[in-house]
Amino acid sequence: MAPAADIDLFAPFERDIILEVRTSTMKTMPGLTIQTGIDKQVRTGKVPVTFLGLDADEHDLTFHGDCSAHYTQWKEEFPEAEALFRPGGFGENFVTEHMNERNLCIGDILSVGDDGVVLQISLPRQPCFKLNHRFQLKNFAPNTYKLSRTGWYYRVLHEGTVQAGDEIRLVERRWPKWTIERVQEYLHRTQDNPEMNEELSRIMDMGDESRKTFETRVAKFKAKQKRAANGGEEEEEVKWRDYKIIEKKAQTSRITSFVFEAVTPNPEVEEREVKRGSHVRLKLPNGLLRSYSIVSGNENRFELGIALEEPSRGGSLYLHQNTKEGDVIQAGRITSDVKSAGAASNHVFIVGGIGITAFLSMMEKYRQINYETTLHYGVRSIDDIPFRERVDGLKESVKLYDRSKGQRMDIAGIFRNLTWNSHVYVCGPQRMLDEAILEAKKCGLGEDEVHFEAFSADATGDPFEVEVINRQGKVLKVAGEETLLEVLRQYFDDVPSSCEVGNCGTCRVALRCGNVEHRGTALTEEDKKEAMLSCVSRGIGKISIEI
Structure with missing residues (x-):
């Protein structure tokens, strides 16, 4: 095979030669429990091709194309993994010499060999965390599509056999302007055209x-x-919608689930699920505003799990004692503050009690797509587990800590023993979050490697003044029992918020001058230099902001 550096990646494609045919059985990835078919071995002789892929290739119901032209570049750019950048490293089935993302187009029809095999290029590959783990390079996979070096998928149009030495010939080019690289441009890099x-x-x-x-x-x-x-919708109509409680069910002695259904469904939503880790803001008939994690559902129908707080601030008490099926309650926009961590090799959840509602649907989805997941779940007792069947469905990934039996979660030990390239998600009472924040810093985890969700937050403190520069320089006073967000809403009707406990960052305002006591977890240390969370953070003395 000629060195990749000598290959003209822009040379028109008409034909190429298969240098290697590779297949694999599913194997457990080193250091993980999940399986992969990425470790493909060279096949000799004729290999049958069916509509489901290559014979004895255990993988998805498609099979991979080629990435061979890029190995030399990868070696130069990532010398620490040089030995691993060799044909087969990306789990490709065909190793060729000249085919690449710049001279192949979506829909290209190709004939292979002389046994009647006909293939069609159907997709750019979507490399996942398994590449990171294989090459032991964090966040390596995104480089493949940023640089248009992903490879591609084939669709089988006619069955037969293939072998090394077979010629691949271009039969028909249906979409000549849409090379794999150009599709990737609008799929990944320029998405708003x-x-x-x-x-x-x-x-x-x-x-x-x-x-x-x-x-x-x-x-x-x-x-x-x-x-x-149509002239746009009124802010209040966009912000609040009527939902009917169609199911109210006791999950445990102190936790109740509620299923809400939109009185007027949005036809644009269809059955699309809300983003994982979403929460919704409820406007209760008693005047209180409260945010809760969505267990599952979509914008037209969603389920919440709500624990009766001890003592209650009024929200959970009202929902538990004063609502019934058929009642109508208003809900605001559904938002999510959980950033994608698809490049992580292992997803570790540290959860206490009702905190399971923040991540339950996420864990179910991650297991469905074969992500490595571990749930450390602390509960008061076995009888205090909500959505028990769904938690049990997570099976061996759950490590349960029953406080009634004297079992205690060792948060420090969990962080010390994290496997390489883990992403951690934490939701629980404040003491759990405080300990997790401390241990994450001790272990040197970056702010993009841990996500925190709080149940509630103490937003009280010393009074302060705030000048709102872009609103005629109006100066407002925030009392010790008030939040900046509450005071801003008394004067301005366009201050957004969602969780209101410092998790999501929706309520952030620009900080122009003054000192702030930062609370919550939504802002990075860099963010805190020029922003604050109006729902929980407090100014010291007098500050200036923009909203």
């Missing part, structure tokens, strides 16, 4: 995984245009 999203959504030869992404963007853009054409 309506014209290109529309055009790509109409390429029926493109596999669903990518085409539906473009279709979703088009639908959102058209919905936005429609709202604009």
